[in-house]
Amino acid sequence: SQKIEQNSEALNIQEGKTATLTCNYTNYSPAYLQWYRQDPGRGPVFLLLIRENEKEKRKERLKVTFDTTLKQSLFHITASQPADSATYLCALPPVVGGGADGLTFGKGTHLIIQP
């Protein structure tokens, strides 16, 4: 099975700076990788999906990279705001070349944007 590692310690970033979160995985390289945001007491919310043949993907202030050689994805939030404070989860399909399957999630990184 896939093992996913995210920085378990909280990440403190000053407002306006770029926040960078890391997701490392072992074993096989998945066909895609997803990022979700989770606020306290709520379910995760989908943010971005990046496929193995895509190096980078952007959505407004968010940018995700996917390096299948390093087995790593980076998640960037530019011009960070206090409202971006949340836990961010990385998720992968459970099998090689997985389609729309149940996901394996990392434990998430808690991001705190300080005013």
Place this chain on the structure above:
Amino acid sequence: DAGVIQSPRHEVTEMGQEVTLRCKPISGHNSLFWYRQTMMRGLELLIYFNNNVPIDDSGMPEDRFSAKMPNASFSTLKIQPSEPRDSAVYFCASSFSGYEQFFGPGTRLTVL
């Protein structure tokens, strides 16, 4: 759209009792997922359905857990008998033949 609906939102029960969690997916979605979240283990996939058919239940902890999806608009996750180690937040999610999953608000289960 109301989103994924889960009930109850909170459940407190005693060890040995039967617990039933309910989920109504987003209308038109054909995949449904049950996850469990704890501080120690994070978010774990328990089981998922495609077109009401269970596809992978390898994440179900043991025989005390069972899930059904009798139709496209309803699913249940049952624990019988419940144990204190089953205490967690249980999420239901749905998707439409795709990869983006929409999560419900979760059911916080406490087994005393």
